[in-house]
Amino acid sequence: MIEYTGDAIRALSMEERMTVCNMSIEAGARAGMIAPDDLTFAYLQGRPRAPTGPAWTSAVARWRALRTDPEARFDAQVSLDASSIGPQVTWGTTPGMVADITARVPDPAQLGTDTERRAAQRALEYMGLEPGMPLAGIPIDRVFLGSCTNARIEDLRAAASIVRGRHVAPRVRAMVVPGSQRVKAQAEQEGLDQVFREAGFEWRNAGCSMCLGMNDDVLGAGERCAATSNRNFEGRQGRGGRTHLMSPMMAAAAAIEGHLVDVREW
Amino acid sequence: MTDTLFEKVWDAHVVQQLTDEVALLYVDLHLIHEVTSPQAFAGLRGASRRVRRPERTLATVDHSIPTGDRSRPIADPVAARQVDALGSNAREFGIELFDLASPGQGIVHVIGPELGATQPGMVIVCGDSHTATHGAFGAFALGIGTSEVEHVLATQTLIQAHAKNMLVEVNGASPPRTSSSRSSAESALPGRRAT
Numbered sequence: 301m302i303e304y305t306g307d308a309i310r311a312l313s314m315e316e317r318m319t320v321c322n323m324s325i326e327a328g329a330r331a332g333m334i335a336p337d338d339l340t341f342a343y344l345q346g347r348p349r350a351p352t353g354p355a356w357t358s359a360v361a362r363w364r365a366l367r368t369d370p371e372a373r374f375d376a377q378v379s380l381d382a383s384s385i386g387p388q389v390t391w392g393t394t395p396g397m398v399a400d401i402t403a404r405v406p407d408p409a410q411l412g413t414d415t416e417r418r419a420a421q422r423a424l425e426y427m428g429l430e431p432g433m434p435l436a437g438i439p440i441d442r443v444f445l446g447s448c449t450n451a452r453i454e455d456l457r458a459a460a461s462i463v464r465g466r467h468v469a470p471r472v473r474a475m476v477v478p479g480s481q482r483v484k485a486q487a488e489q490e491g492l493d494q495v496f497r498e499a500g501f502e503w504r505n506a507g508c509s510m511c512l513g514m515n516d517d518v519l520g521a522g523e524r525c526a527a528t529s530n531r532n533f534e535g536r537q538g539r540g541g542r543t544h545l546m547s548p549m550m551a552a553a554a555a556i557e558g559h560l561v562d563v564r565e566w
Numbered sequence: 567m568t569d570t571l572f573e574k575v576w577d578a579h580v581v582q583q584l585t586d587e588v589a590l591l592y593v594d595l596h597l598i599h600e601v602t603s604p605q606a607f608a609g610l611r612g613a614s615r616r617v618r619r620p621e622r623t624l625a626t627v628d629h630s631i632p633t634g635d636r637s638r639p640i641a642d643p644v645a646a647r648q649v650d651a652l653g654s655n656a657r658e659f660g661i662e663l664f665d666l667a668s669p670g671q672g673i674v675h676v677i678g679p680e681l682g683a684t685q686p687g688m689v690i691v692c693g694d695s696h697t698a699t700h701g702a703f704g705a706f707a708l709g710i711g712t713s714e715v716e717h718v719l720a721t722q723t724l725i726q727a728h729a730k731n732m733l734v735e736v737n738g739a740s741p742p743r744t745s746s747s748r749s750s751a752e753s754a755l756p757g758r759r760a761t
Contacts, residue, residue, distance in 0.1 A: 301572050301706075301729035308736040317702035318679065324698040325709065330729055331697075335571050336686035336704035344703070347682025363686040366574060366704045369567040374733040383738035448675035448696050477633050480672020482680055504633035506672040514601070514630040515645060530696060 302329040303368060308382035309334060314343040315454040322449045323530060326395040335367040389435050389560055390532045390545040392423035397532075399435060401550070401562045407431035426534055427542050428522070436562050438544070440524045443468070443555040444537070445501070445548055446477030447511035447529035453486050455479075455528065455548040460492045462552035462563065468500035469558025475502040475517070477509040501555070513538045526554035570731050575706045579689045587727050594688035594705075595622055596718050597674045598661070600648040601629040602693030606716035607655040617659040618722040624683060625656050626664040628673045629694075636666055659719075675699040691718055 302324050304317075312320065317334050324332030341360050344350045351359045386400040397420065399406065408420035408431065424431065429438070445451065445459055456478060468474045476496050478484035484506055487493055493503045510517040511529035519525050519541025528551050532543035544560060553563040569577070582590040596619075598606075603625070610617070617623060630645035640646040649666065656663035664670040670677060675696055678684040686704035691697060693715045700707035710724065718724055 302732045302734050303571055304734050304736065306735040306737040308738055314679070314702060318675075318699050321701040321707075322675065322696050322699040324701065325695045329698070329732065331572075331701050331706055331708045333571055333575075333701040333704060333706065340686060340703055343679070344682050344685065347680070350682035350685070359685070363704065366571055366687050368570045368733075371568045372570045372573070373568065373731075374570065375730040376732040378732065378734045380734065380736045381738040382736050448673045448699055451673065452676060475633075478672075479676035480680055481669050482672065483676065485669065505636055506628070506676075507631045507633045508629045508673055509633045512629070515632050515642065517633060 302327065302332045303374075304332060304334050305368070306379075308380075310337065313454060314339060315452045318452070319449055319455075323395065326530060336363050387547060387550050387563060389550065390543070391427065391429060391435060392420060393426055393532055393534050394419075394423075395530065395532060395545060397423055398545070401435055401546075401560065403435055405429045405431055405433045405435065428524075435560055437559050438524070439559045440472060440526050440544070440554055442519060442523055442525040443472060443474035443501075443551050444477070444510040444517075444525055444527040444529060445475065445551055446479070446509050447527075448479065448508070449511075449530040450528035450548050451477060451479030451483065451506075453483050456483065456487045456492050457490070459548040459552035460487075460495045462549050462566065463499040463501070463556060464495050466499055466556045468555045472555055472558050473502075474500065474555040475504055475510070477504045477517070478506050480506045499556070510537050512536060513541075519543075526551040526560065570733075571704060572706060572729065572731055575687055575689065575704075576728065578687065579706075581723055584725065589726060589728070590723050591689055591726050593622070593691050593718050593722050593724055594685075595624070595678070595683055595690045596715075596722070597678055597690065597692035597694075597697070598623060598625045598652075598715065598719075599629055599674050599692070599694065600627045600631070600645075600652040602712050602715055603655065604648060604651040605712050606693075606719055607651070607659070609713075609716040610659070610719055613720075615720045617661060617719050620660040620662075622722060623661045623719070624664075624678070624681075625652055625661050626668075626671055626674050626677055627652060627666055628671075631666060679703065689724070691724055 321332035390398045518538030521540025524542040549563045579591045580589045684700045688705040690700045690707035695709040697709040
């Protein structure tokens, strides 16, 4: 169980907080939690299942008490500095095999333990990558903008801001799968579907889709995909498919360039 | 006053302490989808049980459905069977379903918050590992297996071992284009743990 706290967490939108908690399972936790605050209450107020009237007022009063006491003890503690972390891209076959977009594919021989060396070696073979290759520049065949990790309206807005007025690179097949039909309707109301379509993206209906390839949205063997989903396991997006996980803006930029790219340089 | 957020939510939901570590927890919201629920409903039916709190259960289709043209029938026979099964199970057991034709359909972890069904302090479960998403609202939300789905349907409770607590503190201003690096902190975390 991971609780996330700190200035950088409190500064996140609800959509961003959901992305963080969503990935807790990939960090080995059963669950992730963030203490509710005014932003949480503002997000919920007026939604169909949220309490109303006096019930709302008493719910918010109760919810305000939901925070860790100052004297509470944790079994483990980690501190991260958000300003030192660049956009992350996975190079291997677990979400933990990840690096800054400015980094190179690691050399398995340089890793600490035998288990890590073997795992990295196997991952690089599966991914078709060589140690020392810069991550930026790795060519891709497919782009998947979707999943419960990153397919809310804010994610689609962020990705649309990158692709607006541009076009998907030749030979790249890119799709947007909104997280829900309401997200899809909202995006269409804002004209985002047009932005994506004009840029050469497929605009699809809501579902888990190519996050796990249980429907016919799958990668072919050897196809390389920039994906905003949560797992890059062998065969996750289709047998032999190669997945690089990244944020919606990073995936959108990769679609336009046809290869992994640092979106901050745009 | 020495409890973590998790411990507060946990303590408020203990129906019965089973051992030092293990408790029976009340579940506020049970989200179900077409892939991990058919066997659970079959189990209920076999034992002649009803769903304990249908109004605390929400169903949608997301995992195996096609994302193309919805006016055509589902071509994949397995997916078609799963979707049909969820439809008839929801009707039989009185559970609200957001089906393929519904404007409220979507990925289960997107529609919970969207409906405001996901609320602070709740225990939320779903037969899907990314249920942790709902923790963004200060809920204890976790993925469960199919046999647990059946248990929750029948009893609205879940047997759980108390979890260890980890605090991840993230400070420092995000770079100017925050959205581009939004996945950075959480992506960096598994990396940090793996190395």
